[in-house]
Amino acid sequence: MEIKGKVIQLLQLQTGQGKKGTWKKQEFIIETQTQYPKKVCLSAWGDKVDQYNLSVGDEVSVSVDLESREYNGRWYTEARAWKLEKSGGSGKGSSSAPPPGDEPFYGDNSPSDDLPF
Numbered sequence: 001m002e003i004k005g006k007v008i009q010l011l012q013l014q015t016g017q018g019k020k021g022t023w024k025k026q027e028f029i030i031e032t033q034t035q036y037p038k039k040v041c042l043s044a045w046g047d048k049v050d051q052y053n054l055s056v057g058d059e060v061s062v063s064v065d066l067e068s069r070e071y072n073g074r075w076y077t078e079a080r081a082w083k084l085e086k087s088g089g090s091g092k093g094s095s096s097a098p099p100p101g102d103e104p105f106y107g108d109n110s111p112s113d114d115l116p117f
Helices: 047-052
Strands: 002-010 014-018 021-032 039-045 059-071 074-087
Touching (some): 002 039, 021 047, 047 074
Antiparallel strands (some): 014 021, 059 074
16 A cells, blocks of 8 residues: 655654564654545654654655554554655756757758758
8 A cells, every 4th residue: 555645743763672672663644645634654663764764844655554453352553664755856957958949940951852841
């Protein structure tokens, strides 16, 4: 599943110790850019926390996996980011060729060429 939106909040970094060593988790809130904007809490785990390097205001496209777990008869769902791409223009110009100048075009007027173009 892919969600596009703008990062509006970074929650506090969480760290801990597990069976496999230390872990870290960064949750962040994005707001979708749809007709009826929605706020979605997403999480990044482990190395992805440093890899994404998010800041408030970033336009992002996030691929997520949804995962639910039961605890004491209640179900908890997490949207875990596995791929994140920052989007949005940085205001830089395009790298395409400049527009043609205002110079008039003069075709080849040789008498041996009887084609009109």
